[in-house]
Amino acid sequence: MTSDKTASTPSPDFRFSRSSAHAPGAPVLAIVGDGQLARMMQQAAIELGLSARVLAGRPDASAAQVAADVVLGDYRNRDHVDEVAKGADAVTFDHEHVPNEYLDELIGWGVNVQPQPTALIHAQDKLVMRKKLREIGAPVPPFLAIESVADVQGFYDATNGAVCVKSRRGGYDGKGVWFPQSRQEAAELVERLLAEGVELLAEKKVDLVRELSAMVTRSPSGEVASWPVVESVQRDGICVEAVAPAPARGGDVIDAAEQLARTIVADLGVTGVLAVELFETVDEFGQPEIIVNELAMRPHNTGHWTQDGCVTSQFEQHVRAVLDRPLGDTRMTAPCTVMANVLGGSADPEMPMHERMDEVWRRFPGAKIHMYGKDWRPGRKIGHVNMSLPLGTSATAEAVAKLRSDAQLAATFLVGAIWSDGWRGE
Amino acid sequence: MTSDKTASTPSPDFRFSRSSAHAPGAPVLAIVGDGQLARMMQQAAIELGLSARVLAGRPDASAAQVAADVVLGDYRNRDHVDEVAKGADAVTFDHEHVPNEYLDELIGWGVNVQPQPTALIHAQDKLVMRKKLREIGAPVPPFLAIESVADVQGFYDATNGAVCVKSRRGGYDGKGVWFPQSRQEAAELVERLLAEGVELLAEKKVDLVRELSAMVTRSPSGEVASWPVVESVQRDGICVEAVAPAPARGGDVIDAAEQLARTIVADLGVTGVLAVELFETVDEFGQPEIIVNELAMRPHNTGHWTQDGCVTSQFEQHVRAVLDRPLGDTRMTAPCTVMANVLGGSADPEMPMHERMDEVWRRFPGAKIHMYGKDWRPGRKIGHVNMSLPLGTSATAEAVAKLRSDAQLAATFLVGAIWSDGWRGE
Missing domain, CATH: 3.40.50.20 (Rossmann fold)
Incomplete structure (x- = not known):
């Protein structure tokens, strides 16, 4: 930017x-x-x-x-x-x-x-966010403001080395996050970052089962509407896939996640779209539990599926909400929708992007390809693909697995002009 | 324009x-x-x-x-x-x-x-269209080029007065179409129009059961994709409603209509979206039959429902087709989708349009309102509303009737800021 x-x-x-x-x-x-x-x-x-x-x-x-x-x-x-x-x-x-x-x-x-700075601060400063979430009773990992090397050493000891150091501000897509591998490395990292003027916090690393995203919208008048919770897949800290609805795994974390997002959006006074990125983990009794990872106060990558899988997309909902207009129906229009990100590869293939799109459409006529008009750069988000199970079908585990695989094949082709399953046409 | x-x-x-x-x-x-x-x-x-x-x-x-x-x-x-x-x-x-x-x-x-003039001529000149359709075996009403008063008098006698006079060029939304009520009126009408330099044809009036619209897309490479046929409702020659899919009424006219559109798009060399507007009528043996009314070579009012009821909308499909890119899946994403037009009323209500939209959304959170950024003028197309039956429901006659009624209520409110059923909120 x-x-x-x-x-x-x-x-x-x-x-x-x-x-x-x-x-x-x-x-x-x-x-x-x-x-x-x-x-x-x-x-x-x-x-x-x-x-x-x-x-x-x-x-x-x-x-x-x-x-x-x-x-x-x-x-x-x-x-x-x-x-x-x-x-x-x-x-x-x-x-x-x-x-x-x-x-x-x-x-x-x-x-x-809209949203107002009093809400936005929680998406800008991770320490403020963590404190506020703890205050309203939302599940957060153990965390500490890191203002000295001693702070991080103490936190390292308290968590048996399960430390994640984060920049309070400006981090996204995996930037501004560090996982020191030793007490010594943690100390050196913090010393260097503090010297550079980076404000820090540390969090206890979570044993991740999977990531979820609960998205919700609130208007200045107080109307709230939430979408079905999705499962998201991250690679190197960047979202690569979202599956809607999040497949059930036992326990009631999905309903709890949706409720939590509705609580946060109201308690923090957020207007417009709020994405609550969550870790699903397992508590000391072996039961699934959720922990808030990040907040974003705008349409979010894990909500792109709503463009082709919901009555009201996150973009329409955000526009309506910030203008304080009534919110739209958030019901799904497909049994399952998968979003796969198109991230610039290590090199840009010779085949122009529009020809890559054509190839994907020839194989998957139902692929909804969204491109952003952006030049290629390695790792840059340049588009996404939404694919849905057709009307009248069932979201069986097999059907969802096939859909995820198809969406990944499509996204991978858009990146590299190669079918990763070796497909050579019908 | x-x-x-x-x-x-x-x-x-x-x-x-x-x-x-x-x-x-x-x-x-x-x-x-x-x-x-x-x-x-x-x-x-x-x-x-x-x-x-x-x-x-x-x-x-x-x-x-x-x-x-x-x-x-x-x-x-x-x-x-x-x-x-x-x-x-x-x-x-x-x-x-x-x-x-x-x-x-x-x-x-x-x-x-795209489309090319060799195809476009059939959407520009109704006489050329009628002749070409007859040549390829498509069902058309009896018609005659009208170059003199004697021509229309002869046609009047041959059809027992069931005469519709049309301008060969430039007519749309009910303009350029006349229904003379007597032999004398037909003669006077034609005399006047020919004197004004209007080129004319006459067609035999059809006993209408209902109107259908069969929409199809063809790319320059020859790929063809058709949408489910819809039933359309016209008032004063202007489309006011479309129901997708067209409710079955017995007979196989719906399949025939889709096939016919696929034949016409290929035989006329159309590229991009083609709308084939059809009359459903009853033949001399009491069997349903279809007759081509008009052709349009572009996205069409009867295809607006595809924005919220199909995997690929007519607008996306047209863009893809004219650029000769592969066509998208045309399957429906809802059991039934109804489109209702928002046509400027006789006066513009005091309530601003965006407040009218808000009222409609409060009553129907699933209403997809599409506005065109156009000023009000009586009868002007300024927007449309799409409403769909939710995933998992059935398009029973009752459900479809309710959906049509809801869509009309929404469109009527957007026009006049009045709920035509007297609704005053929950």
């Missing part, structure tokens, strides 16, 4: 806007952010007779490509944030990194910012 | 374009037309990593609001059509009114126009 422009004086090309981009009388939604989440919010807004205004770092950014009203600027520049907010009925985000002091100022001027 | 600009020399604001509107390496799709069909094609294109370039008559036109690459101009102006086509991988349309001689010129220069 870098920008060509950080000067506080807008240049003549500061705004690619057309006042005519917004239907007369319709609410104007401003989105700070230019990535795929903003792009897909615009796609959802179009359906509702709206078009989003986006603050984009580059004219060719994912969301800027598909919007008529673009403010070209930097979310860390107060003037640029002001400019995108001007006259908007609501201001929302596709990331959590806008300085809260800007947002407080906007709110002071009467701008409708 | 009027324009502020018809001069052949482009003014400086001729193009609101950004080259950065298109993802690097992705195909560029140019759409001639700025209405809701182009708008919803853009919505579908976003999913595929694309963004459309549109030729719009006004900067605030429905599709121009939501596109970054807009050529402001007139589809009847050769320079403007050239400009939107420049460098595009395919040129397509949201209406059939671009002069074919422009399109032939573009094709001569190597531009990829």
Whole structure:
């Protein structure tokens, strides 16, 4: 999320806007952010007779490509944030990194910012989040603010070395998370990071059974709607797959996860979409339990399946919620939907992406491919594939396993132009 | 479809374009037309990593609001059509009114126009369409080119007065169609219209049981995919409702209709989406039969239900087809989906449209409301509502009747801000 422009004086090309981009009388939604989440919010807004205004770092950014009203600027520049907010009925985000002091100022001027900084802080600062969750009784791992080497050594001893060190701010997709392998390594890591000015906390590592994601939406008026909980699969800290609904494994953790998300969204005063990323683990009595891993206050990768598997997608729901409009039906429209991420590979194949898409469609005519208009870079999220079991079929373990395999084959082909099962056509 | 600009020399604001509107390496799709069909094609294109370039008559036109690459101009102006086509991988349309001689010129220069004028002529000229359909054995009503008053008098006598007079070109939504009530009225009508230079044909009026619509897509490579046939309801010549799938009534006309659409799309060389509007009637032996009413070569009002009731919507399918990419799965995702049109009423209610939408959502959280960003005008198509039976339910006659009633209630509220059943909330 870098920008060509950080000067506080807008240049003549500061705004690619057309006042005519917004239907007369319709609410104007401003989105700070230019990535795929903003792009897909615009796609959802179009359906509702709206078009989003986006603050984009580059004219060719994912969301800027598909919007008529673009403010070209930097979310860390107060003037640029002001400019995108001007006259908007609501201001929302596709990331959590806008300085809260800007947002407080906007709110002071009467701008409708959703979610508000008082909620956003819990998605920005993991220590604040952990403390608040503990306060409201949500399950969290043992954790400690790390302000010295002694802190981490003490925590290391207390957890028998099961330590995860995290940056309080700015980490995502596996960045800002460290797993020291020894007491010595923990001490050196913390010494170095503190010296660099990184604020830290430590958490007890969890013995993971699997990861779940509970997504929920709340409007400023207090209406709450939750989606079925999904199972998510992470690789190197990045989401690669989501399965909806999360397959039952015994115990009632799935219902508990959905309830927990509904509690958190209300107790933290979140508006718009909230993703509660969870670890499913096993307690000392061998019973399944859930622990909150992370919170995200915006549409989330583990909710992309809703575009093709639910009555109301997370993007439509977020747009509706931040404008304080009634929320939509969150029921599934398929017995099972699997989302597989398309992450840039170590090299970009010679076959152009649109030909790769065509190959996938030829093999899987039901594959819903969503591309973000983004250039390839290794590991970069450039698209995702949703695949669903057809109407009238049953989500048996075999059918779900086949669907997951098909979605992975499709995503893998989009990345590397190779069928990982050796398929050579019918 | 009027324009502020018809001069052949482009003014400086001729193009609101950004080259950065298109993802690097992705195909560029140019759409001639700025209405809701182009708008919803853009919505579908976003999913595929694309963004459309549109030729719009006004900067605030429905599709121009939501596109970054807009050529402001007139589809009847050769320079403007050239400009939107420049460098595009395919040129397509949201209406059939671009002069074919422009399109032939573009094709001569190597531009990829889909559908091509050789197919489009059948959606432009009802006499050409009738003759071609008769030639390929498709069921058409008795018809005659009307070039004199004597012609219509003879046709009137031959059909015992069951005469419908039609303009060969330019009619849609009930315009360009007349039902003279007497031999004298038929003669006077034709005399007047011929004097005005309107080219005419006459058709035998059909005793209608109901209307059906069979929609199909064909790519330039020859791949064909059809959706389930729907029942459509017209009022004053304008589509107000579509029910998918068309309820069975005995006889095999529904299968026949789907087959017929597949034959027509191939025999006429249509590319992209084709809508075959059909009359279901009863033959002389009391058996149901179908007769072709009209053809449209683009996404069609009777296909809007596919956005929320099918794996692949007509907009996505059209975009894929005209770019000669593999077609998507056309299976339904709900037991039944009903589309109800939102047509501007005789007056616009005081309650703003977004509040009307909110009221509808409060009563029907599963209502999928699609608005076009268009100002109100009496009778104008400004949006539509899709409602589906939930997963796991059955499309019984009662359930379908209730769904149709709910969709009509929703659409009627969006028009007039009144619940036509007197509902006052729970």
